[in-house]
Amino acid sequence: MPITLTDLIARAEGVLSAEISAETVLMSQDNGKYYCLTETSQEVWKQLYSPITIKNLLQNLSEKYQKPTSVIEADTMAFLESFLDKGLIKISVNCSE
Template identity: 35%
Template sequence: MLKTKELTHNHLISQMEGNIVSDMDGETVMLSIHNGKYYNLGALGGVIWELIKDSISLEELVTTLQSQYDVEQTKCEEQVHAFLNQLLEEGLIKIEA
């Protein structure tokens, strides 16, 4: 499985199927059908989750987030990388070259 260190700007990120997602007071919560776990993605995690509904490159994801939020590119990349790594470890997203 792809690890964060190997994740590049050109990789395509998308949601894995089999998750039930809902909004609870502005935060995105999710139940994975595959592992039976609940996840609270939070408000910003919910935005990222929506953006990866269809395949999107890491570069495009970061650019989109920067256009919506006041955050410098390096910090945005680091935080998005960390978040995607957590989703990847839980088997909630797929990464394609």
């Protein structure tokens, strides 16, 4: 099922994260793999500390990087799809939307 802008997204349980120097490193306890985040993906990861709609996440990133949401959306959605496939994030349907 494709993710939508109204879906709630958050970090999955069982994913450990640590900041090492200027990098954020994730480790999935489910698959034992490590992932290193870029500067932009670090910002996304920080915002996923508590559940947030994808629409609100895109708005926050748009404000932070001073870019239109339309520019940020494609890359962010690809990032979220990738992390969803790896089990690093979880998505639930937002019943209030």
